[in-house]
Amino acid sequence: DAGITQSPRHKVTETGTPVTLRCHQTENHRYMYWYRQDPGHGLRLIHYSYGVKDTDKGEVSDGYSVSRSKTEDFLLTLESATSSQTSVYFCAISPLAASTGELFFGEGSRLTVL
């Protein structure tokens, strides 16, 4: 199994509070991704990174920011959480060029915003 650790695995928070989810990898892979999974919508890309300090938006990036200061860590931040951000968040990594690389996923972080 690819060495991907997400933390926290479960979090309950209140509307308006900031939340940071962490993805840590031990594979030294270049590409890292954050997805959210919701019933009826499947998996949707929030942000991704193609190197240290190199990030770009996915299809549902509003309300989220990311940072990657080290190869092994990719942080997802909700500056002011809303109930619509209640979801399961998955981190994924890929070793090769984006057009050919296989994706490996973490176990997920379940976030509930009250």
Next chain:
Amino acid sequence: KQEVTQIPAALSVPEGENLVLNCSFTDSAIYNLQWFRQDPGKGLTSLLLIQSSQREQTSGRLNASLDKSSGRSTLYIAASQPGDSATYLCAVRTNYGGATNKLIFGTGTLLAVQP
């Protein structure tokens, strides 16, 4: 815009049966297609990756085929077992919006293999 569809949404079969899961995509200009399984409350496990230049990939009892021209992929599971029960997802990588880093997912097929 690339859209990925998986039919049926749910499937129940008796143990030992061979089965086929379907994945359709609207834009044939893909780089690759990947099949995953997801167990309840867990992350996605990669099963097979097919590059656009390939027709099929095999791993154990699993065989995935790709027909780009018709926008279809199938995942064949031989001699199904209760442990195969999970949600199966396909995803395509397309040069969508000028970036190749985006994997577009289907909504999955929930498979139940009855002992």
